[in-house]
Amino acid sequence: xxxxxxxxxxxxxxxxxxxxxxxxxxxxxxxxxxxxxxxxxxxxxxxxxxxxxxxxxxxxxxxxxxxxxxxxxxxxxxxxxxxxxxxxxxxxxxxxxxxxxxxxxxxxxxxxxxxxxxxxxxxxxxxxxxxxxxxxxxxxxxxxxxxxxxxxxxxxxxxxxxxxxxxxxxxxxxxxxxxxxxxxxxxxxxxxxxxxxxxxxxxx
Amino acid sequence: xxxxxxxxxxxxxxxxxxxxxxxxxxxxxxxxxxxxxxxxxxxxxxxxxxxxxxxxxxxxxxxxxxxxxxxxxxxxxxxxxxxxxxxxxxxxxxxxxxxxxxxxxxxxxxxxxxxxxxxxxxxxxxxxxxxxxxxxxxxxxxxxxxxxxxxxxxxxxxxxxxxxxxxxxxxxxxxxxxxxxxxxxxxxxxxxxxxxxxxxxxxxxxxxxxxxxxxxxxxxxxxxxxxxxxxxxxxxxxxxxxxxxxxxxxxxxxxxxxxxxxxxxxxxxxxxxxxxxxxxxxxxxxxxxx
Numbered sequence: 001x002x003x004x005x006x007x008x009x010x011x012x013x014x015x016x017x018x019x020x021x022x023x024x025x026x027x028x029x030x031x032x033x034x035x036x037x038x039x040x041x042x043x044x045x046x047x048x049x050x051x052x053x054x055x056x057x058x059x060x061x062x063x064x065x066x067x068x069x070x071x072x073x074x075x076x077x078x079x080x081x082x083x084x085x086x087x088x089x090x091x092x093x094x095x096x097x098x099x100x101x102x103x104x105x106x107x108x109x110x111x112x113x114x115x116x117x118x119x120x121x122x123x124x125x126x127x128x129x130x131x132x133x134x135x136x137x138x139x140x141x142x143x144x145x146x147x148x149x150x151x152x153x154x155x156x157x158x159x160x161x162x163x164x165x166x167x168x169x170x171x172x173x174x175x176x177x178x179x180x181x182x183x184x185x186x187x188x189x190x191x192x193x194x195x196x197x198x199x200x201x202x203x204x
Numbered sequence: 205x206x207x208x209x210x211x212x213x214x215x216x217x218x219x220x221x222x223x224x225x226x227x228x229x230x231x232x233x234x235x236x237x238x239x240x241x242x243x244x245x246x247x248x249x250x251x252x253x254x255x256x257x258x259x260x261x262x263x264x265x266x267x268x269x270x271x272x273x274x275x276x277x278x279x280x281x282x283x284x285x286x287x288x289x290x291x292x293x294x295x296x297x298x299x300x301x302x303x304x305x306x307x308x309x310x311x312x313x314x315x316x317x318x319x320x321x322x323x324x325x326x327x328x329x330x331x332x333x334x335x336x337x338x339x340x341x342x343x344x345x346x347x348x349x350x351x352x353x354x355x356x357x358x359x360x361x362x363x364x365x366x367x368x369x370x371x372x373x374x375x376x377x378x379x380x381x382x383x384x385x386x387x388x389x390x391x392x393x394x395x396x397x398x399x400x401x402x403x404x405x406x407x408x409x410x411x412x413x414x415x416x417x418x419x420x421x422x423x424x425x426x427x428x429x430x431x432x433x434x435x436x437x438x439x440x441x442x443x444x445x446x447x448x449x450x451x452x453x454x455x456x457x458x459x460x461x462x463x464x465x466x467x468x469x470x471x472x473x474x475x476x477x478x479x480x481x482x483x484x485x486x487x488x489x490x491x492x493x494x
Contacts, residue, residue, distance in 0.1 A: 044232055067237060071228035080228045086239050091492040093260020093297070094447060101243050102413050102444075107376035113229075183446060202231075 041126075043072045043162050043199035050083050050195050054188035061095055061187070063088040070197050072164070077121040079136060079164075081114045081195065103177050103187075104143055112142040114149075124155060131156050136166060145175040166195040241326040244336070244373035244381075247449045247485050248295060248303065248320075250406035251420035251438040252457060252465045256336045256371030256381050258322050259303055262491030265295040267307070269460045271481040274471065284479055291460035296490070301325070309460050316461040318342030318365075326372055338369040344463045360391035365462040367404075377410040385422065387463055400427035402466050408442070416442040418451070422466050436469040438481075451483040 048068030054061040065088045070081040085106035090096040100106040116138015118124075124132050137150035151168035169190045172179060179187050245255040248265060259265045269291040273284030281287065293307030293316075301322040308315050324337040342365045350356050364387070371381030383404030392398055403425055408418045420438045440453025456471035456478055458464075471477030 042228070042231075046232070069229060069232060071232060073228060078228055082229050084237065084239070086242070087237070092489045093263050093300075094487055094489065097243055097260075098446075105413070 041074045042202035043074065044202045045070050045197050045199050048081065048083075048195065048197040050081075050088075050193065052088075052194070053192045055192075056188045057185045059186040061090065063090045063095070063099065065089070068195070068197070070199070071202065072118075072162070072199060074121075074124075074126050074162075077118040079114075079116055079118055079138070081197075083112045085110055085112065103172070103179070109142075109144045112140065114138055114140045116150075118153065118155070126157060126162065127160075129157050129159065140170070142170070143175045143177050147174055162199040164195070164197045164199065166193075168193055238327050238329045238331050241328060241336075241373050244326070244371060244379040245408055245418070246416055246442040246444050247451060247483070249451070249483060250381070250404075250408070250418055251440050251451060251453050251455065251483070252436060252460065253383055253385075253404050253406055253420050253422065253462070254318075254320060254338070254340050254367060254369060255406060256326075256338055256369050256373075256379070258300060258320065258338070259295055259297040259487065260489075261297050261300045262489060263297045264488045264490045265297075265305075266486045266488065267291075267293045267295065268484045269293070269481070270484075271455070271458045271460060272479050274476075275454070275478050275480060276476045289458055289460070307461065309464065311459060311464055312346040313348050314344050314346045314461060314464065316342060316344035316463075335370055335372040338371070340367040340369065341365070342462060344461050356391070363387060363389040363463040365466075367462070371406075378407070380407040381405075383422075385462065385466065387466055389463065389467070397427040400467055401425040411441075414444045418442055418453070420455075424466070428467075433467060434469045434472055436465050437473055447487050449483075449485040451485070453481055453483075454478045455481055 046069050047066055048070045050065045050068045052063055065083055067087045068081055068083045070079065072079045085104050086100060088096070088099065090099065116136045118134055118136050120132075120134045124134070132155045134153050134155060135150055136153045137148070139146050140149045149168065149170065151166045153164055153166045156163045156165075169192050171190055172187070243257070245257040247255060248257050248259050249255055271289045273281055273287030275283045277284055289309070289311050291307050291309040293305060295303055295305035297303050303320040304318070305320070306315070306317045318340055319342070320338060320340045322336060322338045324333055324335070326336040327333050344363050344365075346361045348356075366386045367383050369381055369383050371379065373379040381404075383406060385402045385404060387400045387402070389398055389400070401424075402422045404420070404422045406418070406420045408416045410416045418440050420436075420440075422436050424433060424435055434456055436455065436457035438453050438455035438457060440451055443450045443452070456473050457469040458471070458479060459466075459468050471479070
């Protein structure tokens with residue numbers, strides 16, 4: 001935007017330039033800005049892994065989802081992860097049915113979305129191979145409820161490829177997921193969530 | 205000058221676009237993934253008839269069905285509860301689209317077995333399909349002792365049933381299905397036809413996360429001696445508690461396999477010939493996925 005304004009001033013100084021010329025340059029600048037807007041340096045995936053574990057006295061439950069969608073913008077540190085609830089796979093068909101029907105209510109709330117920011121972005125050199133222990137903070141929407149969360153994240157850059165891993169815990173009651181007294185010994189008070197994402201460069 | 209103002213506005217808009225917060229995912233314009241529609245019914249039966257729901261791969265469904273006597277018998281018979289007819293059965297999910305099942309009814313000492321295969325599952329998103337299509341083929345054999353005057357051959361004790369189930373879960377509450385049915389009985393009384401066509405109408409309306417209102421009706425279309433066969437209508441409530449599904453209902457039918465409830469229902473709702481009954485389903489995971 002600054003570059004655009006400077007050029008504008010210089011154009012104004014040159015009095016004999018035609019208005020058509022002005023319009024032309026302005027148009028070119030707008031296109032440049034528009035392209036810059038689209039070509040921010042982003043990473044994405046549509047095959048992110050999200051796994052959750054519930055440990056309880058009577059039953060351990062594990063579910064995997066290999067279709068999480070995520071976008072990470074390295075210029076701003078913004079990261080978003082969207083996970084389809086019905087894509088979680090359980091070892092027991094009945095667990096999957098109860099998860100969708102009784103707890104997460106996936107017909108009503110089909111997706112979980114996390115929007116957040118990677119901390120200490122300045123210390124990360126995306127051009128060089130390396131491993132960074134950082135963290136992410138943002139808002140997680142699950143079962144229609146949105147809560148602030150933060151989690152440690154390991155960013156790994158290997159041959160220019162970025163991967164991210166996060167590991168954190170949530171409490172079902174924070175997201176208004178009601179667990180009847182009858183099954184309280186089968187579902188953990190805290191659910192551990194692990195996210196593993198291998199990013200690809202985002203090309204438009 | 206006016207033009208520079210106009211361009212300034214455009215630059216401003218461009219800057220906003222550039223610096224826009226959130227909504228990163230929108231840029232991916234995610235193609236909606238194909239997702240199967242699940243849990244159209246709580247159980248693999250609407251009440252008497254098969255539902256569009258399959259049981260999971262590796263899951264054993266142990267089913268105990270009871271049909272009591274007619275409610276109008278009064279307190280002496282505890283409104284029919286003193287008389288019970290039952291079917292005990294096991295269904296097993298060989299895969300997510302193929303279920304096999306066997307059962308035994310006290311009525312006519314009948315064994316039955318079936319294969320249920322889902323050809324198409326309702327889905328949404330990319331390459332979606334608006335309904336599920338399921339085929340059921342079954343057979344039943346009665347094992348009553350022959351009496352001297354009527355010697356029944358093995359062949360004459362057998363009947364077959366074939367069903368196509370076209371079902372759709374319209375939303376999280378409402379699921380409806382149509383079940384064209386053909387029943388073939390090897391042995392029938394004089395004047396009756398061997399093959400019988402019936403069209404089933406089943407549905408559920410979910411009342412809460414764990415409870416649903418269900419209805420199951422079969423309209424007998426052809427091959428029936430009308431005076432000896434009524435259309436079975438059952439109305440009930442499904443209650444799910446963890447691994448159990450309780451289906452409590454009132455019906456004019458006493459039979460618990462296709463041949464019995466479609467061809468041998470004699471009670472009339474209009475005369476109050478209704479019975480209380482329940483299906484109890486308990487599932488066990490025999491084989492775990494992955």
